[in-house]
Amino acid sequence: MSQRHILAMFSNFDEAEAVISELRSSKIEGFNFDDLTLKSPIEHHEVERVLGDRPARVQWFTLGGALMGGLLGFWLISGAQANFYAQMKGGKPIVPLPPNFILTYEMFILGGVFISILGFLICAGLPAKRSPLYSSTVSEDQIGILVKAEESAIAKIKSVFLSHEALEIQEEAGK
Amino acid sequence: MEKDIREDIAWAKINGDVLKSLENPRKLYWVIIAVALLAFGVGVACEVYQYNVGMGVANLDNPHVWGLYIATFIFWIGMSHSGTLLSAILHLMHADWRKPIYRFAEAMTTFSLMTAGLFVMVHIGRLWQFYYSLPYPNERGIWPNFQSPLLWDAMAIFTYLSSSVIFLYVGMIPDLAICRDHLHPGWRKKLYTLLALGWEGTDRQWRNFRVTYLTVACFLIPLAVSVHSIVASDFAMSQQPGWHVTSFPPYFVAGALYSGCAAIITLFIILRYVFRFEEYMTLPILKKTVRLTFAIAMVWTYLNAVEFASVWYSHDAPSKDVLIQKMVGPYAFAWWGMIFCGSIVPLILAFKRFQTNIPVLLVVSLLLNLGMWLERWMIVSPTFSRGYYRGTWVQDQWPSLVQWGMVFGSFGWFTLLFMIFCKVFPSVSMYEVKEMVYHRSLHSKKGDTAEQGAH
Numbered sequence: 002m003s004q005r006h007i008l009a010m011f012s013n014f015d016e017a018e019a020v021i022s023e024l025r026s027s028k029i030e031g032f033n034f035d036d037l038t039l040k041s042p043i044e045h046h047e048v049e050r051v052l053g054d055r056p057a058r059v060q061w062f063t064l065g066g067a068l069m070g071g072l073l074g075f076w077l078i079s080g081a082q083a084n085f086y087a088q089m090k091g092g093k094p095i096v097p098l099p100p101n102f103i104l105t106y107e108m109f110i111l112g113g114v115f116i117s118i119l120g121f122l123i124c125a126g127l128p129a130k131r132s133p134l135y136s137s138t139v140s141e142d143q144i145g146i147l148v149k150a151e152e153s154a155i156a157k158i159k160s161v162f163l164s165h166e167a168l169e170i171q172e173e174a175g176k
Numbered sequence: 177m178e179k180d181i182r183e184d185i186a187w188a189k190i191n192g193d194v195l196k197s198l199e200n201p202r203k204l205y206w207v208i209i210a211v212a213l214l215a216f217g218v219g220v221a222c223e224v225y226q227y228n229v230g231m232g233v234a235n236l237d238n239p240h241v242w243g244l245y246i247a248t249f250i251f252w253i254g255m256s257h258s259g260t261l262l263s264a265i266l267h268l269m270h271a272d273w274r275k276p277i278y279r280f281a282e283a284m285t286t287f288s289l290m291t292a293g294l295f296v297m298v299h300i301g302r303l304w305q306f307y308y309s310l311p312y313p314n315e316r317g318i319w320p321n322f323q324s325p326l327l328w329d330a331m332a333i334f335t336y337l338s339s340s341v342i343f344l345y346v347g348m349i350p351d352l353a354i355c356r357d358h359l360h361p362g363w364r365k366k367l368y369t370l371l372a373l374g375w376e377g378t379d380r381q382w383r384n385f386r387v388t389y390l391t392v393a394c395f396l397i398p399l400a401v402s403v404h405s406i407v408a409s410d411f412a413m414s415q416q417p418g419w420h421v422t423s424f425p426p427y428f429v430a431g432a433l434y435s436g437c438a439a440i441i442t443l444f445i446i447l448r449y450v451f452r453f454e455e456y457m458t459l460p461i462l463k464k465t466v467r468l469t470f471a472i473a474m475v476w477t478y479l480n481a482v483e484f485a486s487v488w489y490s491h492d493a494p495s496k497d498v499l500i501q502k503m504v505g506p507y508a509f510a511w512w513g514m515i516f517c518g519s520i521v522p523l524i525l526a527f528k529r530f531q532t533n534i535p536v537l538l539v540v541s542l543l544l545n546l547g548m549w550l551e552r553w554m555i556v557s558p559t560f561s562r563g564y565y566r567g568t569w570v571q572d573q574w575p576s577l578v579q580w581g582m583v584f585g586s587f588g589w590f591t592l593l594f595m596i597f598c599k600v601f602p603s604v605s606m607y608e609v610k611e612m613v614y615h616r617s618l619h620s621k622k623g624d625t626a627e628q629g630a631h
Contacts, residue, residue, distance in 0.1 A: 039379040081319040121388035129374035137357035142187035
């Protein structure tokens with residue numbers, strides 16, 4: 002069966018939350034709850050909670066980036082200082098830890114920030130092409146619910162949207 | 177109690193008001209741009225002259241090698257602090273009154289750092305050999321000294337600049353999508369489409385956005401503190417009289433926050449008028465910023481006193497001599513000016529009636545920054561004029577017009593970049609103001625319900 006998208010716009014989070022709860026509890030054949038996407042003009046923890054456990058994994062990128070940055074920084078500095086094996090250093094340590102710590106720390110942060118951003122782009126799926134159905138009111142004051150489902154399920158999903166006073170419904174053309 | 181923002185502002189109006197600022201500012205905007213261009217032109221002319229004739233025209237010599245250039249460099253690094261640092265701290269503390277003002281404060285950070293960077297280039301004189309200071313493998317096997325605070329400084333500033341730009345950009349992505357969706361076709365729309373990266377406000381995007389923004393904010397706080405501590409180490413780790421002071425790092429950080437907060441007040445007042453942001457940059461938010469500035473001013477004053485006391489009661493005669501020379505020597509007017517502008521003028525901010533008085537605050541914030549600029553000058557130049565060796569006690573190291581011109585030009589350069597940014601990108605965060613309005617209206621609804629229940 003081919004799959005289609007349907008997008009409904011709502012005027013407030015309460016309606017959108019009610020729709021999500023209803024779609025989650027209803028067992029509509031051909032519709033998987035994970036294929037539901039909420040689009041909103043602002044970040045809203047409460048509504049996101051209704052969507053269930055959808056974890057963000059950016060922190061792992063952060064950890065990896067920070068450690069990599071710190072290690073790379075220390076390796077670069079110590080590697081450069083290693084040429085003092087061939088030069089006189091007057092009895093001072095060849096790789097002095099206290100001053101090296103400062104640059105290592107800066108590189109730790111640099112790596113953490115840069116790789117966090119890379120992680121953000123990967124985890125958030127950015128840059129992205131415009132999805133098949135989009136309304137610019139999402140970036141103004143309306144909340145959108147985009148669903149991907151089997152053609153057979155679209156009518157039932159649409160009726161749920163209409164029962165919650167959807168302001169606008171967009172459907173992908175059938176194939 | 178006065179509200180930080182009206183809770184009944186329609187979200188569409190927030191979009192409309194901010195987008196209007198991108199197209200239709202007040203006439204004063206163009207006056208500011210013209211003055212900034214003129215000032216920048218003076219700076220460029222001075223640099224061209226110095227480049228062609230040599231550093232002698234700046235009236236710098238050995239040992240007076242830094243002059244106004246490095247003093248102004250520290251000033252701009254300090255100015256950069258409040259933007260990103262305060263934005264990050266207030267974000268972690270869920271202080272939502274930051275939302276209408278953090279964007280321009282972060283932009284201030286970025287452009288201040290870019291301005292500071294110019295002075296590093298300018299003061300070395302031989303611009304074309306700047307790459308000598310970069311740590312890269314070369315055939316002679318010569319590396320910069322990794323134990324020198326000057327190299328730490330370069331690394332810290334690069335990290336801070338790049339992280340601040342990223343913090344500013346990531347925080348702006350949802351707003352760029354708003355611009356993309358609601359502006360007429362043209363070069364701007366193409367630019368916003370490119371920069372918005374296809375943002376559609378999906379739950380997946382918001383979730384990852386939230387975590388990323390929080391994470392970067394957590395990194396930026398210690399980074400900002402480390403940057404100015406390292407700038408302080410440029411001085412404190414030397415043996416020069418007047419610089420070898422243990423309290424320099426916290427003193428520098430407090431000074432940086434202080435000048436940054438004062439600059440936020442100045443820019444708040446200018447943007448509020450120029451872009452008609454009276455509904456978003458409200459007087460209660462200004463009052464909070466003013467109170468914060470007052471608190472930091474008092475911390476700075478205390479740390480200043482600590483520095484003087486530790487020099488005075490030490491048995492380091494040359495350091496004490498430099499301090500006395502600052503008070504009564506050729507730089508006395510600047511030193512007392514610093515004390516007046518940095519410690520006396522902020523007392524005005526303690527009075528409630530002046531905390532929202534815009535003309536007074538504009539003048540006070542400019543005076544505070546004048547004081548902070550004098551402070552940096554008073555750190556750099558007196559020590560060079562009164563070092564360990566009597567032979568170097570030359571008192572005629574008054575900065576030449578070329579140095580003054582370059583300092584003047586730097587203000588033009590900063591203003592130009594900042595004002596162009598505010599005209600091209602939204603200087604008030606639309607989505608965060610919507611969040612602020614939404615959460616406050618929810619909160620007041622809950623309050624009303626609880627009150628009805630009580631009755």
